[in-house]
Amino acid sequence: GKIILGDQLLERSDVLIDLEDRGYQFGDGVYEVIRVYGGKLFTMKEHIDRLFQSAKKIKLDISMSPEQIQDLVESLLKENGVNFGSVYMQVTRGAAPRNHKFPLPASNTKAVFTAYTNEVPRPQSQLENGVEAITAEDIRWLRCDIKSLNLLPNVLAKQEAADSGCFEAILHRNGIVTEGSSSNAYIVKNNEVMTHPADNLILNGITRQVLATLCKDNSIPFVEKEFEVHDLLHADEVFITSTTSEVMPVIKLDGRAVGNGVPGEITRKLQSLFEAKINQETKV
Numbered sequence: 001g002k003i004i005l006g007d008q009l010l011e012r013s014d015v016l017i018d019l020e021d022r023g024y025q026f027g028d029g030v031y032e033v034i035r036v037y038g039g040k041l042f043t044m045k046e047h048i049d050r051l052f053q054s055a056k057k058i059k060l061d062i063s064m065s066p067e068q069i070q071d072l073v074e075s076l077l078k079e080n081g082v083n084f085g086s087v088y089m090q091v092t093r094g095a096a097p098r099n100h101k102f103p104l105p106a107s108n109t110k111a112v113f114t115a116y117t118n119e120v121p122r123p124q125s126q127l128e129n130g131v132e133a134i135t136a137e138d139i140r141w142l143r144c145d146i147k148s149l150n151l152l153p154n155v156l157a158k159q160e161a162a163d164s165g166c167f168e169a170i171l172h173r174n175g176i177v178t179e180g181s182s183s184n185a186y187i188v189k190n191n192e193v194m195t196h197p198a199d200n201l202i203l204n205g206i207t208r209q210v211l212a213t214l215c216k217d218n219s220i221p222f223v224e225k226e227f228e229v230h231d232l233l234h235a236d237e238v239f240i241t242s243t244t245s246e247v248m249p250v251i252k253l254d255g256r257a258v259g260n261g262v263p264g265e266i267t268r269k270l271q272s273l274f275e276a277k278i279n280q281e282t283k284v
């Protein structure tokens with residue numbers, strides 16, 4: 001399949017990334033992952049909007065318009081014929097002689113936009129059966145609201161989960177549960193959904209935002225409030241959300257069953273509401 005580099009669709013073998021690209025050397029860039037269902041992009045505008053928000057927060061001028069990126073991604077999707085999959089996109093501050101400070105304006109260093117597609121089936125069996133997670137210290141910086149390429153702490157947490165045969169690591173900072181290494185995290189207690197407020201300590205996930213609306217529209221209490229690891233371990237239900245995981249039940253935490261060890265009622269309700277939303281948006 002083709003790849004986007006800048007405003008061109010190229011063969012992967014023709015895509016060259018400079019040795020001194022700041023995304024490669026400093027993680028100096030931002031990214032998005034967008035889901036494709038039945039050939040249609042899901043919540044694309046929200047993702048592209050967040051890409052620009054993240055870029056602004058690191059003073060990175062993408063030097064392309066959201067419409068330009070949208071058109072490029074649409075043509076990439078058509079070209080590659082993705083049915084159920086994802087689009088990965090990122091923007092870095094470009095290539096310049098290695099120096100922590102930004103390249104000088106006079107150097108005319110351009111941001112580097114790349115995007116590519118994957119054919120990724122929906123995680124049906126995990127959505128049905130639920131997954132296992134560990135809890136781990138949130139050792140990240142204090143700007144987790146920026147979807148940046150600085151993912152080393154996320155990578156290490158995800159690997160710690162994988163080393164325990166688990167799907168995700170649910171992170172906590174000073175005893176307060178923040179989010180997963182690549183997902184948002186929720187508990188259900190007495191039929192209330194609770195999740196960390198969308199501040200600088202978590203990424204305000206697009207799936208999280210869709211879920212908040214679904215809860216409100218269906219009179220399911222959606223409480224954005226800090227809760228502790230103790231509340232997580234003693235919740236009636238636990239689930240995580242992300243673009244690629246959708247609404248994913250967590251049935252075991254640190255080796256111990258959550259609730260009665262099977263996906264909970266509210267989680268199931270939210271899964272079906274989310275499914276209906278997908279079908280409505282992409283007429284699958």
Ligand SMILES: Cc1ncc(COP(=O)(O)O)c(CN[C@@H]2CONC2=O)c1O
Nearest residue numbers: 033181182183184203205206207242243
């Ligand atoms: C740290 C973190 N929190 C929350 C989320 C959930 O956000 P969305 O609902 O907008 O996806 C992600 C998504 N991470 C992307 C999504 O899939 N793979 C990733 O790396 C994430 O990396």
